[in-house]
Amino acid sequence: QRGLAILFALALFIELSIAVLASGVAAIDSDGPTLPFGFGGPEQIGAAFLTKFLLAFELASYLLLIAAVGAVVLARRRGGIHDDAETRVSVADFLLPAGTGTMAEAVEGRTGTQADRQVGPPAGTGVPREDA
Amino acid sequence: METTAWLILLFPLLGCVVIGLGFRALPARATGAIGTLAIAAAFVAALVTTLSLQDRAVEERHVVFSAWDYAVTVGVDAELSILVDPLSMFMALVVSGVSTLIHLYSVAYMGGDPGYRRFFAYLNYFVFSMLLLVLAGNFLVLIIGWAFVGAASYLLISFWYRRTTATAAGIKAFVINVLGDVGLVLGTYFIFKHTGTLDFMVTFERAEEVFGRGDGDLTAGCILLLVGAFAKSAQIPLHTWLPDAMEGPTPVSALIHAATMVTAGVYLIARMHPLFELAPAAATTGAIIGAVTLLVAGTIGLAVTDLKRVIAYSTMSQIGYMVMGVSAGAYVAGLFHLMTHAFFKALLFMAAGSVISAMGGEQNLDKMGGFRKVMPFTFACMVIGGLALSGIPPFSGFFSKDEILLVLGEQGGWKWALYVAGYVGAFLTAVYTWRMIFRAFWGEPVEPARELAHGHLYHPEKPTNPATGEEEDTDVGFPGPEHHIAEWALPMKAAMGLLAILSVIGGIVLIPKTTTWLDHFLEPSFEGSSVVIHASDSLLVIGLVLGTVLGLAGIAVAHYVWVRNPGLSARVRERFAPLHRLFVNKWYFDELIDLLVVRPAGWFGRWAQQTFERIFVSGSVDATTGIVRAGSAAVRAAQSGFLRAYAAMLLLGVVAVGLYFLIQSA
Amino acid sequence: MSLAWYLVVSALVFAIGAGGVLTRRNPLVVLLCLELMLNAANVALIGFSRMWGNVDGQIFAVIVMVVAACEVCIGLGLVVAIYRRRLPIDVDELRELSG
16 A cells, blocks of 8 residues: 555656646746845735735635634533543643653752642642542 | 206216215115105106107107217217117116115115115115116216216125125126126227217217128127127126126115116117117127027026025026017017016015015025915015016016017028027026925925914024025124015015016007007117018917917926925936036036136236246346445445545546646647 | 746655655644645745746735645644544544445
8 A cells, every 4th residue: 555655646746747847838947037026025915915815814814713613622522421531631731740851850850849749730620630 | 858867867866975975974764765765756857858758759859968078179079968769768767667666675675784874875876877877878978887887786796795705796796897898998999980979879870871781890899899788788608797796685686687787788789779780790699699698597597596596597598588689680679578577577586585584594495495375475476576587478578578589580590599599498487487486485384484474583593694604793794683574564565566566567568469659669769770570470479379388388397396296306406417517507607717717817917926027027126226226335335434545536536637638738 | 946946846745745645544644744735735836926926826825824724723623532532543443434
């Protein structure tokens, strides 16, 4: 399967190259027209967005919004679906315990307060941790 | 006259509808009264119509009334039209008159039957259909009436529908009737093809121009019409339904299978006489079949033991006479016999019904005997009917039967064979009729007769099917628990009395050489007939004497065998055992039809189901679904859910499109 | 630099991306290769824009980037959801939408 895919990719490349090089677009070999300075710069693009391509601009932003909402919905944790072993992920899970990580390496393992090895969720989330 | 003509049809129809729709609400006796009054009203209407018809000049006595057109644009003149002429009025009077009396009889006879109201609704429907048939003015209405009458016959034969023998008989009658319907329709087509019209009067006018004598299509058409007539009138070979039709209640047998429906075939041939005269082959066929039937039925009547079936075979035989007569050109004689036969046959059936009631539902002659003294009225009616049937003067049957044979004798040639057959048949008729009467009324009184002598009616402990002996109950679908005999029921007595009187004096309308009322009445219908009848006096006298002698001889023979010499019949039966078997098994017609028609139909059905249906029909349907399934399975394989496969397809498609454009632009 | 070079580069990157999409089993890597293809298209677009000398191609490229971003966002959300359900993160195994 892998070999086939590589072959296919090769075939695709060759075809596209042929398409490009063998086409009769005259300008391909040329350097292109002389363009004013600032062509393709941010001002020009911004101006184009807000005048000629305003609709595209708005729609694109709309699409981004939808995508963001959709991603959140997809990745949301729903009640009752997870089994016992599944834990809820919260911000605290990503906090390394104090005294670990690169800082720990830097201070060679000695930290200030090690009283709390058991890092629980911040007060107020109300989610019980089921395993230590 | 138009209103009264339509009223003839309207009254029975109304009666049927009123009873049919209101049967839950109406009390039983009321339905009986409504039914009888409806037919009586139809009879009165027929009478009035006839009188106003007679007021007209002789040339104008064919009137066609049309209610509406069915199909105007197709080129076919299909209308709802009725024809009022002497022939149809004659038939209408006979049908409605005898029907009224039978309705009256049934009011008492069917008392106590759970299906009483349904019975009267069906009876009215039947009378309506029969009147529609005889009043029809074109082939279309004739076919409609024909089919309706067949349906009514089916409904009434299987009236006691929980009896398997009755339903089987009903189906048999209906199937054979449908065969006749097919013949009728095809015959109509053959005739219509050339004349281009469905109307009777127009057809008859055009027949001479359009058809030459002995034309092939006309002969074919007439023979097909004959098929229809034979099926309805129970002639050989389409006769097997009539004896089985005795499963229906006795009034039904009296009405349908004696007086009216079975005479429809005779009416058809008489009505189509211009066509039959142009197709002598068809007419000959009719005459020969009529003769054969009357002989065969006569022989069977000598051997069967069920009371109603003896009378049924007698009907078949007498209709053989009528068919023979009208096919040979003796129209008035044949119709005269139709009328007298209606009287005395209905009377015989009614008397038989009375006897069967006295026996508590038993119909077997072997178990009857000695009712002479206990049922005097019934006995008298039976004797009158028997004398009329045997053709003893001065009863009506004598004049009518001899009239037919006279005309046959006049025509001469090969018709002498028919003449002889007719007289042989007359002898047989007398023998089997009086066999029946002697066996039922003479001899030692059986138990029901003895009980009746004490004044109460015999009831069997458990009601049983008279043919097979199966047990039944008296709920709806089976006969009711009550039995009625003529001596104790006034309506029955009145109806039978009237018919007895008519059987005695009915001959008066056409006594040869003396009265010619019927002849003059029917003449306008049969003018233009190419059959001219010269009645030679010598033949007339010979015929009359021969008829009387044969009738009396038959009675004497029957008396000798069954009264004087009780053991003689058993000994004769042994001597001629094969012959007796042939007669008792009805000449094996049922078995023949089973072999030729029913079994092949069964084989064909089975072959059709197993081979044709399974392989071709189901096969092709399954093949189609199989192809669709396979196709969709193939396509479904592409829906593997395999992301990489989808991606591959996508990219392949892109490559293909690109290649296409490349090649195109190159 | 003539336009041809840009287009050849675009084609090359596109082909590599296509190969990756077809070959890899990890959905994250598939998404990555998908990005590659999109960006290859962007390069081509920009090249053409330079050739014709108007800004339309570049605007188009920016919009394409926006769309790519949205799509990757949703894709990653799906992957997270799959992980949460303890299903194997393997494109071959996730076949329940089959016919």
